Amino acid sequence: MNSLPGGSGAGGPPGYDANDPNIKRMQAMMESCFGKTVISGVMGFGMGGLFGMFMASMSYDTPYHTPGATGGPPKELASLPLRDQLKTGFKDMGTRSYGMAKNFGKVGAMFAGIECGIEGFRAKNDLANGVAAGCLTGGILARGGGPLAVGGGCAAFAAFSAAIDAYMRSPSDD
Incomplete structure (x- = not known):
């Protein structure tokens, strides 16, 4: 049997049985519209989070002012201790990343679900x-x-x- 580096050959990895009911169930789930929609949404959420984190780290419109502790006038970010500066920056980055992750996840799930439904209706790929x-x-x-x-x-x-x-x-x- 021809074997690729890493031990996988034409039949799959060692111990792989294509007739195993668990493998068949997993394949059926991955090929279903529900499975494709969920996977696309989760992957979109992850990619959106990474993209959002990158974009937030490169953004120049970060919160340069933070509200005063007593509700008074805002303080300059540079005048805060380093720990508070980092806390404010990471909080802003997390907020932006989560927002972008939700959007990417929504778009990915919506597109995959609609495309799978159309493909099933038309019976064509x-x-x-x-x-x-x-x-x-x-x-x-x-x-x-x-x-x-x-x-x-x-x-x-x-x-x-x-x-x-x-x-x-x-x-x-x-």
Whole structure:
């Protein structure tokens, strides 16, 4: 049997049995719309948190003032002890990271769920599923801005989805 470095070969890792009921259940869960939606939401939340932490660390609009201890006028951040400066900075970074993580998780779960539903309805796996899911997701996310925003969100998210999906479906150079 041809074996790849690390002990995995064509049949999977040592001890892998494709007929194991636990493995079959895990595969079925990963292929279900519910599983794809949850996984995309969790992964989006994680990536959004990391992205938010990076963006918050690079941001220049950090809280340079913090409320006074007695509710009085704000104090300059630089005049606080180092421990309080760090506490204020990390609290701001955590707030920003959590907000971005929630947004990325929501978008990831929404897009994956809609795309899986469309794929199941059409019984096809092609570029049109991603484009339609992108249009619906962008439109839903922009619904509070009125009809023009819904149309713009639909078009932008559909174009982005089409570009990513076309790139992912392109043949590799290997």
